[in-house]
Amino acid sequence: MNFVFKFLIVVLLLQKVYQQTNQILLGNMSSTATFLKTLSSRRTVYSLKPALPAGVTINNIQEVVETVVKQTPTAFNSQPNRAIILTGETHKKVWDAVVKNTPAGDAQKRPASERDTAYGTIIFFSDESITKKLQSDFAFYHDIFPVWAAEASGAAQISTWTALETLGLGANLQHYNAAIEAVLPEKIPKNWKIHSQLCFGSVDQAPAEKTFVENKVEIFN
Ligand SMILES: Cc1cc2nc3c(=O)[nH]c(=O)nc-3n(C[C@H](O)[C@H](O)[C@H](O)COP(=O)(O)O)c2cc1C
Structure with a gap:
């Protein structure tokens, strides 16, 4: 028992x-x-409407960007990532200036479309004073610090893009860096190096299906 x-x-x-x-x-x-x-x-969505999906506010997007920038790993935990969000008149003014600084014709179509159909733009930067200090403190890694800053920015860009997808937004990534930099709000520190612009809005038309290359990851025992 x-x-x-x-x-x-x-x-x-x-x-x-x-x-x-x-x-x-x-x-x-x-x-x-x-x-x-x-x-x-997450996809590249070019066909946007200048609105936010029901229930989403610009503060939700701000929270996404702040969290992503905070949590993205960076070389030596140096945290050089910076970002701003343009919307309303500022978004329109900046993209209008890009249109005017682009040769007339087809090249103007993309910036004009961002101006007219995107609700806003997230601009990604890295603080170059941090990169320069690392270069002087750790001379051995001098040449790789700008690469690591760009990689950390790329990580933040893709995470933000993916998070926007979860909010029901569409977005596309642009690189009109020089033209944008020339017309940024005065307040942006001059030592912030611009990397990219993530333009977002409501999805007007979903993108076409994507094709993939065969890319097998092999395991070696
Ligand atoms: C590093 C990087 C740079 C890119 N630059 C641009 C760009 O300047 N303009 C643009 O329209 N798309 C740009 N894209 C978007 C790619 O063209 C797009 O991600 C790719 O075609 C795959 O499509 P998907 O985003 O729908 O998956 C870029 C993407 C990456 C990752």
Whole structure:
């Protein structure tokens, strides 16, 4: 009797451990699947409407950008990433200036479309004073610090782009760096190096299906 009782307790305990392990594994798998699905849903959306989806505010977007910039890993934890959001008249004024600084014809179509159809623009920078200080403090890595700053900016750009997708926004990434820099609000520090512009709005037309190259990741044991 005593033996049967002990045996049952062991069986019950094993069952509990099995259930809990299964739950943890399934839980991890579903959040990984959700993450990968979100990553796969981010696309370049050129066909935008100058509005935010219902329930989304510009402060939601600000929170996304602030969190992404804060949490993106950077070389030596130097945190050179900086960003601003343009919307309303400032967004229009900046893109209008880009149109005027671009040769007439087809080249003007993209900036004109950002001016007229995007709701706003997130501009990504890195603080060059941080990069320069690292170069002087760690001469051995001198040439790689600007590359790492650009990589850390790229990481923040893609994470922001993906997070906007989860808010139901469409976005496309542009590089009108020199033309934009010339007309930025006065307040932007001169030592902020501009990397890119992520133009966003409501999705007017979804992009065409994307094709992929075969890219197998091999495991070497
Ligand atoms: C580093 C980088 C630079 C890019 N530069 C531009 C750009 O200047 N203009 C543009 O329209 N798209 C740009 N794109 C968007 C790519 O063309 C686009 O991501 C690619 O065609 C894949 O399409 P998808 O974004 O729909 O997945 C850039 C993307 C990356 C990652």
